[in-house]
Amino acid sequence: MKIGIVGRPQVGKTTVFNTLAQSNAEIGGYTNRGQINLSTANVPDERLAQLAAILQSKKITHATIDYVDVAGVTKSDVEQAELDTGTLASLRTVDALAHVVRLFKDETVPHVDGSVDAERDIESVSLEFAFADLQIVEGRLTRLRKQFQSQKLPELQSEIRLLERCQQTLEDGKPLRVLDLSANEEKLIRGYGFLTQKPLLLVFNIGETQLDAADDILKRFKKYEAAPQTAVIVLAAQLEMELSQLEDADAEIFMEELGLQESALERFIQTSYHLLGLLTFFTINPTESRAWTLREGQTAVDAAGRVHTDFAQAFIRSETINWADLIGCGSYPEARNRGLLRSEGKTYQVQEGDVLLILANPTN
Ligand SMILES: Nc1nc2c(ncn2[C@@H]2O[C@H](COP(=O)(O)OP(=O)(O)OP(=O)(O)O)[C@@H](O)[C@H]2O)c(=O)[nH]1
Ligand SMILES: [Mg+2]
Known part of the structure; x- marks a missing residue:
């Protein structure tokens, strides 16, 4: 922006x-x-x-x-x-x-x-x-x-x-x-x-x-x-x-x-x-935790495209959880146990504070 x-x-x-x-x-x-x-x-x-x-x-x-x-x-x-x-x-x-x-x-x-x-x-x-x-x-x-x-x-x-x-x-x-x-x-x-x-x-x-x-x-x-x-x-x-x-x-x-x-x-x-209708989503892994900006109404595929251009085409699904829920659980396995980790598809509209684990299958 x-x-x-x-x-x-x-x-x-x-x-x-x-x-x-x-x-x-x-x-x-x-x-x-x-x-x-x-x-x-x-x-x-x-x-x-x-x-x-x-x-x-x-x-x-x-x-x-x-x-x-x-x-x-x-x-x-x-x-x-x-x-x-x-x-x-x-x-x-x-x-x-x-x-x-x-x-x-x-x-x-x-x-x-x-x-x-x-x-x-x-x-x-x-x-x-x-x-x-x-x-x-x-x-x-x-x-x-x-x-x-x-x-x-x-x-x-x-x-x-x-x-x-x-x-x-x-x-x-x-x-x-x-x-x-x-x-x-x-x-x-x-x-x-x-x-x-x-x-x-x-x-x-x-x-x-x-x-x-x-x-x-x-x-x-x-x-x-x-x-x-x-x-x-x-x-x-x-x-x-x-x-x-x-x-x-x-x-x-x-x-x-x-x-x-x-x-x-x-x-x-x-x-x-x-004013600009923007929201923040996160990606986290052991190498890097990162905040990204997206427009309200944009989808998981748009989010994937922000993270990596190839990911938009190759998008499979996104493991999604609200940031506060993840902090509350303390770990991904616990979040899964409590059923708070959702699998979202291409048309999912990303929400403010979502943490996305994007699964993609780039062909090359
Ligand atoms: N007293 C007071 N002075 C201020 C305040 N804000 C800015 N100034 C003063 O106003 C003057 C101009 O500030 P700048 O930030 O350079 O203003 P500008 O709009 O960028 O100016 P130009 O780029 O020349 O158009 C400076 O001397 C500042 O110290 C304020 O809140 N209170
Ligand atoms: Mg100035």
């Missing part, structure tokens, strides 16, 4: 990036247009170590998330989108956008628009992205219409119709997320990587002094979740970045003092998984 971190200039994007990716990218200076920070981070999962203990796995491998941190989105004049092509290209490949919205107040960090106004910032970034998408739609439509004049192919016509719908939606000031697309239509436009079609996580960045009001702030901005594929979280990025740089024991003491229950990292990941 790849997440793009976006937002207005100087709102704390790189601070959020450092927190999530446990990274040390420079903060504070205005990021140059086109400059991109990239990092891959483990998805923390306490279940893994417990599962690894069952078969004394030599190695633990976490699921990972790739983070992309780009320069601030500034207002375009109508002629030229301010987002440069390199930034756009790297955002087009992400699975979701995390839009950092500034709520913290700090005189020493001036806001480009002169004041802190979350709703205005959300509006201007959405407009910018809608504008970037619209440019692609219009460019493509011009070419397709020309092509359609010489070749009256029905598939050209359906793509033209679909892009016209996209154009209308964007011109109405709406993101492409609102479109109800069939699987086929979805496939037709997937390659464009439209920004306003990507699931959106609004990350409200509060200051340390606003921590007590975090719940009220969350309530105030929850309304954005009424829009399709949109989720909201509130976090204190600077504080969380400092926390993430501490040793575990010190971080725990610090969190307790501040009355924080779980780190923003965990909340961010949970919300992202939920």
